Amino acid sequence: xxxxxxxxxxxxxxxxxxxxxxxxxxxxxxxxxxxxxxxxxxxxxxxxxxxxxxxxxxxxxxxxxxxxxxxxxxxxxxxxxxxxxxxxxxxxxxxxxxxxxxxxxxxxxxxxxxxxxxxxxxxxxxxxxxxxxxxxxxxxxxxxxxxxxxxxxxxxxxxxxxxxxxxxxxxxxxxxxxxxxxxxxxxxxxxxxxxxxxxxxxxxxxxxxxxxxxxxxxxxxxxxxxxxxxxxxxxxxxxxxxxxxxxxxxxxxxxxxxxxxxxxxxxxxxxxxxxxxxxxxxxxxxxxxxx
Ligand SMILES: Nc1nc2c(c(=O)[nH]1)N[C@@H](CN(C=O)c1ccc(C(=O)N[C@@H](CCC(=O)O)C(=O)O)cc1)CN2
Ligand SMILES: [Mg+2]
Numbered sequence: 001x002x003x004x005x006x007x008x009x010x011x012x013x014x015x016x017x018x019x020x021x022x023x024x025x026x027x028x029x030x031x032x033x034x035x036x037x038x039x040x041x042x043x044x045x046x047x048x049x050x051x052x053x054x055x056x057x058x059x060x061x062x063x064x065x066x067x068x069x070x071x072x073x074x075x076x077x078x079x080x081x082x083x084x085x086x087x088x089x090x091x092x093x094x095x096x097x098x099x100x101x102x103x104x105x106x107x108x109x110x111x112x113x114x115x116x117x118x119x120x121x122x123x124x125x126x127x128x129x130x131x132x133x134x135x136x137x138x139x140x141x142x143x144x145x146x147x148x149x150x151x152x153x154x155x156x157x158x159x160x161x162x163x164x165x166x167x168x169x170x171x172x173x174x175x176x177x178x179x180x181x182x183x184x185x186x187x188x189x190x191x192x193x194x195x196x197x198x199x200x201x202x203x204x205x206x207x208x209x210x211x212x213x214x215x216x217x218x219x220x221x222x223x224x225x226x227x228x229x230x231x232x233x234x235x236x237x238x239x240x241x242x243x244x245x246x247x248x249x250x251x252x253x254x255x256x257x258x259x260x261x262x263x264x265x266x267x268x269x270x271x272x273x274x275x276x277x278x279x280x281x282x283x284x285x286x287x288x289x290x291x
């Protein structure tokens with residue numbers, strides 16, 4: 001039997017209208033619109049598309065959004081100067097600097113320069129520390145999108161065996177932390193699950209993955225998860241967005257569809273949820289800053 005679809009496009013549409021309703025409510029109460037400043041350095045086509053999609057999603061939900069486009073030859077000092085101005089601007093509640101940055105710029109220096117109160121990507125070490133200790137200021141967008149996609153489709157996580165394939169700072173590490181943490185009133189997006197992180201040096205990868213009730217594929221390698229690596233009936237979340245010859249391919253091989261119980265598609269799974277959780281964080285930042 002074919003796996004049930006974890007439809008990120010549909011859930012994103014539902015959640016974006018929920019966010020739009022809350023933004024409209026704030027406007028009726030005389031509050032300023034949550035403001036997102038997106039910074040794009042260079043001409044990478046995928047990054048341009050992601051920023052365009054983020055900008056449009058913000059506009060559609062009633063957020064105030066500006067895109068700052070800088071040339072590929074921008075210096076680190078120039079970018080730091082822009083980030084400093086955005087940190088000081090009261091109309092800006094959230095700042096996102098699209099990654100990757102050109103090689104002359106140290107990503108870490110820019111991430112650390114964004115005010116932690118406006119860090120809607122949740123990349124700043126202060127926010128990573130808060131997340132790690134169970135007192136999140138924000139949740140990182142892709143990991144939060146993965147949790148929402150599972151829980152809002154009725155997939156319970158507490159006590160489950162979850163395998164995360166990938167250990168990046170943006171996805172693998174934070175999603176593993178969120179999935180293993182205890183859910184509390186101040187940390188609701190937590191899985192209470194038993195989590196294993198697998199990566200390029202993992203021995204017997206297929207055996208490890210086959211233990212999973214929930215498998216999160218975030219390796220960045222097209223088709224790396226094959227049917228023999230999946231427990232029949234497992235929920236499989238594909239975080240891979242690999243552009244191969246102009247087509248979007250996930251990390252999960254198409255034949256997994258006949259083994260998994262649930263499967264998120266690429267495109268239309270985690271990607272739209274990542275953008276939605278950015279809107280969620282920008283609204284949250286506005287609440288934290290303006291009340
Ligand atoms: N500052 C950030 N940089 C990057 C992040 C991030 O969260 N913050 N994540 C990735 C890229 N990313 C968001 O920026 C992202 C990737 C993919 C998608 C998406 O919607 N993908 C589509 C397929 C592509 C398409 O149709 O355009 C999908 O899966 O349906 C959204 C956001 C690295 N950089
Ligand atoms: Mg760099």
